Amino acid sequence: MGVILTVSKKQSSLLKLVSFRAANTVIVFVVLMLVFTFFTRNRVFLSSRNMGLLSKLAPDLGIIALGIGILMICGEFDLSVASIVAVCAYVFVLLLKGGTSLFLIAIITLGLGAALGLLNGLITVKGGIPSFIATLGMMMFWRGILYVSSRMWPIGIRAYLPAGTSFEQIFVGRMGGVIPAQAVWFVGLAAILGVLLHFHKFGNWVYATGDNREAARAMGINTDWVKIGCFMIVGILCAFVAILQLLRLGSFCCTQGQGFELKAIAASVVGGTFLTGGIGSVVGIFLGALTIQIMENGLILMGIPVFGIGAFIGLAIILFVILNSYVERKRIS
Amino acid sequence: MKADSIGESRGVLVKMVNIHKWFGKVHALKGVDFEVKHSEIVGLVGDNGAGKSTLIKVLSGVYLAEEGEIFFEGRRANITSPGDARKLGIETVYQEQALAPNMSISRNIFMGREPTKALGFMDKKAMDKASMEALRNIRLDVASPDLLITVLSGGQRQGVAIARVLHFEAKLVIMDEPTIALSIKEAHQVLEFIKQLREENISVIFITHNLYHVFPVAERFVILGSGEKIADVEKKDTSIDHLTELIVREPSRL
Numbered sequence: 001m002g003v004i005l006t007v008s009k010k011q012s013s014l015l016k017l018v019s020f021r022a023a024n025t026v027i028v029f030v031v032l033m034l035v036f037t038f039f040t041r042n043r044v045f046l047s048s049r050n051m052g053l054l055s056k057l058a059p060d061l062g063i064i065a066l067g068i069g070i071l072m073i074c075g076e077f078d079l080s081v082a083s084i085v086a087v088c089a090y091v092f093v094l095l096l097k098g099g100t101s102l103f104l105i106a107i108i109t110l111g112l113g114a115a116l117g118l119l120n121g122l123i124t125v126k127g128g129i130p131s132f133i134a135t136l137g138m139m140m141f142w143r144g145i146l147y148v149s150s151r152m153w154p155i156g157i158r159a160y161l162p163a164g165t166s167f168e169q170i171f172v173g174r175m176g177g178v179i180p181a182q183a184v185w186f187v188g189l190a191a192i193l194g195v196l197l198h199f200h201k202f203g204n205w206v207y208a209t210g211d212n213r214e215a216a217r218a219m220g221i222n223t224d225w226v227k228i229g230c231f232m233i234v235g236i237l238c239a240f241v242a243i244l245q246l247l248r249l250g251s252f253c254c255t256q257g258q259g260f261e262l263k264a265i266a267a268s269v270v271g272g273t274f275l276t277g278g279i280g281s282v283v284g285i286f287l288g289a290l291t292i293q294i295m296e297n298g299l300i301l302m303g304i305p306v307f308g309i310g311a312f313i314g315l316a317i318i319l320f321v322i323l324n325s326y327v328e329r330k331r332i333s
Numbered sequence: 334m335k336a337d338s339i340g341e342s343r344g345v346l347v348k349m350v351n352i353h354k355w356f357g358k359v360h361a362l363k364g365v366d367f368e369v370k371h372s373e374i375v376g377l378v379g380d381n382g383a384g385k386s387t388l389i390k391v392l393s394g395v396y397l398a399e400e401g402e403i404f405f406e407g408r409r410a411n412i413t414s415p416g417d418a419r420k421l422g423i424e425t426v427y428q429e430q431a432l433a434p435n436m437s438i439s440r441n442i443f444m445g446r447e448p449t450k451a452l453g454f455m456d457k458k459a460m461d462k463a464s465m466e467a468l469r470n471i472r473l474d475v476a477s478p479d480l481l482i483t484v485l486s487g488g489q490r491q492g493v494a495i496a497r498v499l500h501f502e503a504k505l506v507i508m509d510e511p512t513i514a515l516s517i518k519e520a521h522q523v524l525e526f527i528k529q530l531r532e533e534n535i536s537v538i539f540i541t542h543n544l545y546h547v548f549p550v551a552e553r554f555v556i557l558g559s560g561e562k563i564a565d566v567e568k569k570d571t572s573i574d575h576l577t578e579l580i581v582r583e584p585s586r587l
């Protein structure tokens with residue numbers, strides 16, 4: 001007779017609950033919302049003006065964080081995101097000045113983002129070096145190129161792009177006259193990437209690659225191309241954010257995007273993504289990105305000096321990782 | 334005497350002839366002949382560095398032999414990659430388990446070979462159902478195909494790896510030290526899984542240093558020593574002591 005091994009039903013439902021790692025993020029998110037609602041003067045945090053502002057600004061980092069989170073799940077980093085955003089914005093502006101049609105410009109810009117992601121991926125995978133180093137190099141390289149070729153002059157787009165075109169409406173208009181298009185894009189992209197990551201076989205390969213690369217390889221998954229694919233997703237999302245920012249701000253500036261690289265990693269980590277790869281979810285990353293930005297916004301409204309905000313966010317990240325690894329240890333034992 | 338042995342009446346599944354393999358100046362395999370019959374469990378034993386892993390890596394397409402031929406079901410097989418071996422129905426359960434610890438059982442079983450509906454979306458229901466079926470076939474009872482690998486014991490993990498090869502209808506399963514680093518109880522579970530494979534008419538090559546593990550389940554033993562085949566004996570013609578003696582007595586390399 002064979003041996004019958006049983007893992008009890010009770011144990012399994014408990015495990016499911018705990019293994020829903022985004023649970024931590026949800027709790028912290030809700031707590032922050034409540035704290036800021038009750039501790040800002042006149043509940044200004046929840047005012048329609050502040051919420052409108054948040055839903056217009058938060059998607060910039062949020063969309064990039066979605067890509068970074070997925071990339072981290074497959075076991076890699078990208079420090080060059082902010083530079084990719086700026087390069088894409090610059091090329092967009094140049095093409096706009098040259099009189100190319102808007103939708104063609106958008107496609108070229110997104111394609112450029114994909115190409116820059118591809119380059120990051122190829123350097124990392126084929127060069128056999130850590131992506132941390134590869135993208136650190138690319139971050140400095142592209143920013144430098146940009147400084148030189150733009151001569152650090154800001155470029156306004158209003159001279160070439162009259163306000164209120166349908167192109168602009170699509171990216172930064174207001175849906176139903178109320179909801180900023182950026183927020184709709186953020187939610188929409190999160191939904192698409194969530195479905196891709198959790199239900200498509202590519203998503204399965206992403207997790208497998210990050211969790212046990214040797215196993216994934218032995219089972220016939222081309223882990224190199226899975227990684228390169230993730231780098232390209234990040235690149236495309238960066239190009240998308242470049243367009244959003246450009247249309248919202250009305251001008252290109254060569255320091256555009258700076259600071260996003262680390263904030264995007266912070267957002268993913270707060271969302272329950274592990275630096276070691278293999279663990280994370282789109283829901284978590286989505287909430288992580290919102291949490292970081294709500295924290296920033298709420299603290300400012302509570303009267304904390306703007307330059308001191310970083311201290312709070314820094315502490316919050318550390319506490320979060322401690323919480324996550326604590327839960328992880330509980331889960332295994 | 335030969336006629337009553339089941340082994341002799343069965344056809345040969347795989348036959349390796351005069352296999353040579355060099356690693357630079359190291360002659361790891363020196364003209365080894367090796368065969369496995371249909372639904373036969375063969376114990377492949379020998380001292381450290383004898384060439385056991387190298388031999389099965391040639392069979393599973395990880396290494397290419399410099400000389401020698403492989404026949405599968407009577408036909409000459411040209412195995413140049415793990416994919417080629419897999420297509421023939423040769424699956425390997427690795428010494429280092431090829432499982433992703435933070436993924437579910439069913440996602441692990443179908444890793445890289447996910448059944449899909451339209452546009453590459455996974456057919457989760459089919460995955461779960463087939464996973465549970467494969468696990469039941471080797472008598473590994475788990476509550477849900479959604480359990481993560483990390484929560485399973487070492488024996489259960491090895492069971493998942495074995496269920497995976499079972500589902501993909503392997504004809505020959507190669508196991509390199511499947512009981513290493515397992516507790517006595519877990520090792521016993523794995524031995525039961527191996528017996529189940531034979532019930533499914535699957536042939537097994539079982540590599541181990543532990544004769545007490547392999548002796549009860551295998552029908553035949555092949556001993557390698559310094560890249561050569563020292564002995565090839567049916568279970569009825571040998572004992573654990575006899576095998577130990579053969580391994581120890583191996584002529585030392587000159």
Ligand SMILES: Nc1ncnc2c1ncn2[C@@H]1O[C@H](COP(=O)(O)OP(=O)(O)OP(=O)(O)O)[C@@H](O)[C@H]1O
Nearest residue numbers: 356357359361379380381382383384385386387388
């Ligand atoms: N990739 C390699 N490169 C160089 N030499 C190798 C390689 N793999 C094996 N060898 C050598 O080939 C010989 C046979 O090794 P192999 O791993 O097949 O032995 P084994 O019987 O599996 O031993 P063990 O029981 O320790 O796993 C050894 O001398 C080993 O050092």
Ligand SMILES: [Mg+2]
Nearest residue numbers: 385386387509
């Ligand atoms: Mg070995």
